[in-house]
Every structure is written in structure tokens, then in C-alpha cells.
Amino acid sequence: MEQEKLKISIAHLYPKLLNIYGDFGNVLTLKNRCEWRGIEVELTQVNIGDKIDPEKFDIYFIGGGQDKQQVEVSRELQFQKDALHFAMNEGAVFLGICGGYQLFGHYYQPHNGARLLGLGLLDAYTVAGNKRFIGNVTAKTDYVIPKTLVGFENHSGLTYIQGETKPLAIVEIGAGNNNKDKTEGARFKNVFGTYLHGSFLPKNPHFADYLIKLALEKRYKNPVDLEKLDDELELKAHISLINKPY
Numbered sequence: 001m002e003q004e005k006l007k008i009s010i011a012h013l014y015p016k017l018l019n020i021y022g023d024f025g026n027v028l029t030l031k032n033r034c035e036w037r038g039i040e041v042e043l044t045q046v047n048i049g050d051k052i053d054p055e056k057f058d059i060y061f062i063g064g065g066q067d068k069q070q071v072e073v074s075r076e077l078q079f080q081k082d083a084l085h086f087a088m089n090e091g092a093v094f095l096g097i098c099g100g101y102q103l104f105g106h107y108y109q110p111h112n113g114a115r116l117l118g119l120g121l122l123d124a125y126t127v128a129g130n131k132r133f134i135g136n137v138t139a140k141t142d143y144v145i146p147k148t149l150v151g152f153e154n155h156s157g158l159t160y161i162q163g164e165t166k167p168l169a170i171v172e173i174g175a176g177n178n179n180k181d182k183t184e185g186a187r188f189k190n191v192f193g194t195y196l197h198g199s200f201l202p203k204n205p206h207f208a209d210y211l212i213k214l215a216l217e218k219r220y221k222n223p224v225d226l227e228k229l230d231d232e233l234e235l236k237a238h239i240s241l242i243n244k245p246y
Contacts (some may be wrong), residue, residue, distance in 0.1 A: 006038075006039045006040070006216060006220070006224075007039065007040040007041075007042065007219075008034055008039055008040070008041055008042070008058050008059065008212065008215055008216060008219065009041075009042040009044070009056055009057045009058050009059070009219075010027065010030060010031070010041060010042070010043045010044070010057065010058070010059045010060075010061065011044050011046050011052065011056075011057040011059070011060045011061070012024075012027050012043065012044070012045050012046065012061050012062075013046050013060060013061065013062040013073075013100070014046065014047060014048065014062065014073050014076070015045050015047075015063065016047060016048075017048070017065055017069040017072060017073055018062055018063040018064055018065035018069055018070070018073060018099055018100050019063045019064075019065070020063065020064050020065055020066075020098075020197075021064060021098075021152075021154065021197035021198070021199075022197065022198065022199045023063030023064055023097050023098075023197065023199060024063070024199075025199030025201065025202050026061060026063070026095065026097065026199045026200055026201040026202075026208075027043065027061050028202075029199065029201040029202050029205070029208050030059065030061070030201065030208060030211065030212060031043060033205065033208055033209060033212060033229065034212060036229055037226065037227045037229070038227075039212075039216075044056075044057070048072065048073075048076050049076075051080075051083075052080050052083045052084065052087075053083070054083040054084065054086040054087035054090070054092070055087075055090075057087065057092060058092060058093060058215040058216070058218055058219050059092070059093045059094075059095070059211065059215045060084070060087065060092060060093070060094045060095070061094075061095050061096075061100075062094075062095075062096045062097070062100030062103070062104075063097050063098070063099070063100050064097045064098030064099040064100055064101075064197065065098075065099045065100075066099075067110055067113075069099070070099045070102070070103065070108065070116055071113075071116060073099075073100075073103060074103060074108075074116040074117055074118065077103060077117075077118070077119055078117060080119075081119055081120070084119055084121065085119070085120075085121070088121055088189055088190070088191055089189075090218070091189070091190055091214075091217075091218035092190060092215070092218060093190045093191075093192075093211050093214050093215045093218065094121060094190065094191040094192060094193075095192050095193075095194075095201075095211060096191075096192070096193040096194075097193075097194060097195075097196070097197065097200060098154075098155055098194075098195050098197065100193070101159070101185065101186070101193030101194055101195065102116075102118065102126040102157055102159065102193075103116070103118040103119060104118060104119055104121045104122045104124070104186075104191060104193045105118045105119075105120070105121075105122045105123075105124035105125050105126060105159065105186075105193075106118055106120050106123070106124065106125045107125050107126070108125075108126040108127075108128075108157065109125075109126070109127045109128060110128050111128045121188070121191045122161065122165045122186045122187075122188050122191055122193060123161065123162050123163035123164060123165040123188065124159055124160060124161040124162065124165055124186050124193075125159070125160060126157045126158060126159040126160075127157070127158050128156060128157060128158075129156045129157065129158040129178075130156075131156065131179075132154070132155070132156040133153050133154070133155055133156070133174070133175035133179060134153065134154045135152070135153065135174060135175075135245075135246035136150070136151075136152055136173060136174065136241065136244040136245065136246055137149075137150065137151050137152065137153050137171065137173060137174030137175075137176065137184065137195075137196055137246075138150055138171075138172045138173040138174065138241070138242050138243050138244070139168070139169035139170055139171045139172060139174070139176065139184040139185075140169055140170050140172060141168070141169045141170075143210075144206050144207055144210050145206060146206055146235075146238070148238070148242050149168070149169045149184070149194075149196065149204050149207060150196075150198075150203050150204065150238060150241040150242060150244070151194070151195075151196025151197060151198045151200050151203055151204070152196065152197050152198040153174055153175060153176075153195045153196060153197070154197060155195050158177070158178040158179075159177040159178060159186070159195075160177065160178060160181075161177065161183060161186045164188060165186050165187070165188040166186070166187055166188070167183035167184060167185060167186060167187070168183075168184055168185025168186055168187050168192060168193065168194050169183075169184045169185060170182055170183065170184070171183065171184045172243070173243060173244070173245070173246055174246055176195070177195070184196070190214050190215075190218065192211070202234070202237075203237060203238055203241060204238060205229075205231050205234040205235070205238070206231075206238075209226055212226065213226055
């Protein structure tokens, strides 16, 4: 399969509400790393009131935000729940950052106010904690190379994963999901969530490529070997952040 003939479709969910700490950089990274390989990218912003066609998109991205914005997005996602579950079961790739990650789970319970319902794409739930975790994170995986993931967390939510949902990575430095069980983020099927900002994907180009590969294989129903890019600078930046003090 010739890569110059490949195409990928990305949905950026609610960027006007959930887009802090440079989260748009994740979408830009996906777009650039595809286009550098000659892969055509169709990028669509999905805003409040827009209907999602679950057969259109290969990748869904949602960023982080404050509680106020999460309330509005939580309500909207309930109208999109069936479509997004259909997309997940068809192999679409999802990436949620911080507040968006929390809404991939069953719910987020703030200190004050009503429980915010999530999508239930991940078997996880989040409750508000009393301490804010702010600092650099280094975590390790067993399914991408390099095995390290790096980023910057800034959250007070405590997320707990269960059932068939597995950690995105295991924390070496940082708090991760809840500062107790050493897990960071979550994954199930092709759904991924993380607390790592910074943006996440520019600091972890190997993980960006992993998502692109999964999305292309979902679209074309065949194995895809991505063309190698010159990632010397990107990997130097990644390596410089490994084990950086919290």
C-alpha cells in the first residue's frame, strides 16, 4: 500500500471549550507527522450542537479544560454517546487529555455540584481530590518503543481504572492517575487517555506514530508500516525530559 495514497480523518472535539496547556499541539503533531509522509489529512472541528458521523473519522481528540467547560461538554457528550461507542467498536482511535480523559470514563465527581457523566469508553471514574499534582512525569509502557512517555501533569482529579481497562503507562516520576497505584492514563481497545500536557504528542513522537498506525489500519483493514521520519530533534527533546525532577 503506497503511503502517498493514504488518507486519515481527524475529529477535534470541542476545541473552543477544552483546549488548555497547548493541547492543540497534539492535533498539530498528528497532522504534521501524517503530511510529512504524504498522508492526506482531513481535520474537522466538532463543536456543541454538531452531529458526529461515527463512520467518518479515524481519530478523535479531546483536550483538557476547567470544571465549568467540562460541565457543558459532559452534557453534549451524552447526545453523542451511541455514535462514539459505535466508532470505538469499529476500531477508531481516541486520545483524551486531562479533563477530556476524565470524560472518557464513567463520571467525574467534583467537590461541589452534580456528578458529570462521561462516555464510558474507559472503565474508569474520577473524583475530585484535595491536592493538586503539578510537575514533570516520566512513565513506562510495554507496547511502544522507546518505552518511555514524558509530559507535565496539572490536575487534582483522582482517576481509578478497573475491569479490562489497563494503564497507559506505569509512573516512575510523578503522581499519575491518583498518586497511589503508580498508573498513568488508561487504554482500552484503541481508546487512550492521559493526564500529560505539554503538549503530550510533540514530546512523544513515537506514541503519535503508534496512534497514526492504528488509525490507518482501522481505515484500510490492512497492516501499515509507517515511513521513518528524521526524529533526531524530537527524540533529543524526549530524552532530555526523562527522569526530569518533579
